[in-house]
Amino acid sequence: xxxxxxxxxxxxxxxxxxxxxxxxxxxxxxxxxxxxxxxLFGAYTLVYGSRLLRSIVQGYVTFFTNTPAVVQIxxxxxxLPEAGIMLSSFTAVTLGLVLNSAAYLxxxxxxxxxSVRQTELDAAETLGMSRLQMLRYVIVPHIxxxxxxxxxxxxxxxxxxxxxxxxxxxxxxxxxxxxIATSNLRTIEIFLVVGGIYIVxxxxxxxxxxxxxxxxxxxxxxxxx
Amino acid sequence: xxxxxxxxxxxSYKNLKVLHDICLDVERSEVVSLxxxxxxxxxxxxxxxxxxxxxxxxxxxxxxxxxxxxxxSSLKQARDSMAIVFQQYNLFxxxxxxxxxxxxxxxxxxxxxxxxxEHAHSLxxxxxxxxxxxxxxxxxxxxxxxxxxxxxxxxxxxxxxLLDEITSALDxxxxxxxxxxxxxxxxxxxxxxxxSHEMGFVREVSSRVVMMDQGRIVEIGTPQQIFDAPKETRxxxxxxxxxSH
Ligand SMILES: Nc1ncnc2c1ncn2[C@@H]1O[C@H](COP(=O)(O)OP(=O)(O)O)[C@@H](O)[C@H]1O
Ligand SMILES: [Mg+2]
Numbered sequence: 001x002x003x004x005x006x007x008x009x010x011x012x013x014x015x016x017x018x019x020x021x022x023x024x025x026x027x028x029x030x031x032x033x034x035x036x037x038x039x040l041f042g043a044y045t046l047v048y049g050s051r052l053l054r055s056i057v058q059g060y061v062t063f064f065t066n067t068p069a070v071v072q073i074x075x076x077x078x079x080l081p082e083a084g085i086m087l088s089s090f091t092a093v094t095l096g097l098v099l100n101s102a103a104y105l106x107x108x109x110x111x112x113x114x115s116v117r118q119t120e121l122d123a124a125e126t127l128g129m130s131r132l133q134m135l136r137y138v139i140v141p142h143i144x145x146x147x148x149x150x151x152x153x154x155x156x157x158x159x160x161x162x163x164x165x166x167x168x169x170x171x172x173x174x175x176x177x178x179x180i181a182t183s184n185l186r187t188i189e190i191f192l193v194v195g196g197i198y199i200v201x202x203x204x205x206x207x208x209x210x211x212x213x214x215x216x217x218x219x220x221x222x223x224x225x
Numbered sequence: 226x227x228x229x230x231x232x233x234x235x236x237s238y239k240n241l242k243v244l245h246d247i248c249l250d251v252e253r254s255e256v257v258s259l260x261x262x263x264x265x266x267x268x269x270x271x272x273x274x275x276x277x278x279x280x281x282x283x284x285x286x287x288x289x290x291x292x293x294x295x296x297x298s299s300l301k302q303a304r305d306s307m308a309i310v311f312q313q314y315n316l317f318x319x320x321x322x323x324x325x326x327x328x329x330x331x332x333x334x335x336x337x338x339x340x341x342x343e344h345a346h347s348l349x350x351x352x353x354x355x356x357x358x359x360x361x362x363x364x365x366x367x368x369x370x371x372x373x374x375x376x377x378x379x380x381x382x383x384x385x386x387l388l389d390e391i392t393s394a395l396d397x398x399x400x401x402x403x404x405x406x407x408x409x410x411x412x413x414x415x416x417x418x419x420x421s422h423e424m425g426f427v428r429e430v431s432s433r434v435v436m437m438d439q440g441r442i443v444e445i446g447t448p449q450q451i452f453d454a455p456k457e458t459r460x461x462x463x464x465x466x467x468x469s470h
């Protein structure tokens with residue numbers, strides 16, 4: 001018996017699904033900025049910190065980049081309540097992704113710090129720049145430009161990675177898709193539509209990130225060549 | 226009084242004493258070249274003059290002003306009057322050509338934008354890059370980058386220009402275009418202290434040549450004296466070695 005597609009069954013749920021997509025973006029956004037800020041401190045410590053602080057941060061990075069995010073969130077969600085700390089599923093998932101991203105983003109930003117060339121700093125110094133002027137005109141722009149492409153890819157990875165929330169009952173895009181599919185059983189249609197929404201989100205994100213990168217940071221590549 | 230007077234300058238890296246009692250006078254509009262084997266302290270001398278390395282003792286006077294290397298603020302004054310171009314390309318990668326040339330006069334000196342830009346344009350014209358104002362360093366050849374670096378150094382209207390092997394990292398076919406710029410500057414009367422391995426060029430452009438070895442000045446003379454009739458054995462050995470290449 002041939003399968004008859006009934007996309008109508010999926011499309012009537014579009015507003016509900018788009019609401020989930022918004023939540024997915026929200027999770028990705030919080031995880032990204034939380035991870036970036038934490039990761040910045042981590043990166044600074046990895047490059048300039050004392051030996052002790054360095055090994056603590058390095059341990060953190062090693063742990064979080066070598067265990068699955070699912071397991072980390074599982075721990076926050078099921079183990080912490082044993083210690084009296086109750087987290088909602090949204091908080092557990094978002095916090096887990098923040099902690100996980102911080103590890104990856106510390107590594108990325110560390111590479112940015114290391115990429116500043118001593119020769120440029122020498123030039124800045126002999127032109128008479130103060131420490132602060134060097135930071136503002138040479139170091140920060142250089143780091144921003146160097147790490148922009150990996151940061152963009154990481155954000156896109158997070159948009160997709162937020163679907164991990166479905167495992168814990170967070171009603172982001174994938175979670176909502178599962179809700180509908182279990183009630184109307186049009187699983188194929190629902191997930192084709194959901195796949196389409198993910199594609200639109202990531203394309204929109206890479207296009208806009210690419211445009212910003214190209215015009216602000218002179219980064220080439222990605223979707224825009 | 227000479228334009229630049231270096232008197233008893235000493236410098237070290239940690240415990241390694243690298244410059245011993247350097248004394249050298251340079252007149253206004255004079256071009257003096259430093260030659261000598263690798264590791265003899267030529268770069269260190271230039272880097273110490275601009276204060277990237279701190280001298281351990283000695284006195285430097287430029288345009289009647291004694292330079293004070295003791296603090297960051299006094300260093301700034303010293304750097305007001307001299308500029309250096311290094312061997313490695315070191316333009317700011319995140320700025321355009323015109324941005325590289327104008328940043329110091331605009332942001333450090335806070336000079337008038339209109340004047341700064343006009344001056345920068347004429348400098349870039351002079352180094353043959355008037356058509357590359359909006360290009361970024363990574364879009365330029367090594368020779369072009371070094372020419373921008375020269376323009377950037379000149380933008381602060383230095384009284385003394387220090388050049389440390391600025392053609393050594395270039396492909397051979399690009400060396401000429403950079404040397405031409407230096408010849409032009411020499412003709413215009415820029416006072417320069419040059420480290421170079423291009424002996425033909427050194428001979429042609431220098432009023433005097435300084436031979437260095439092991440952190441000491443071995444001999445100072447006109448190019449003819451140094452290359453054709455050196456007094457010191459070390460000078461004779463060195464020039465014989467480099468000229469035979
Ligand atoms: N950053 C540094 N740290 C320690 N020693 C250095 C450093 N730079 C140069 N030296 C040493 O100082 C001496 C002079 O070097 P340099 O001034 O670079 O010579 P040149 O430019 O004539 O080749 C050499 O013995 C070199 O090994
Ligand atoms: Mg050298």
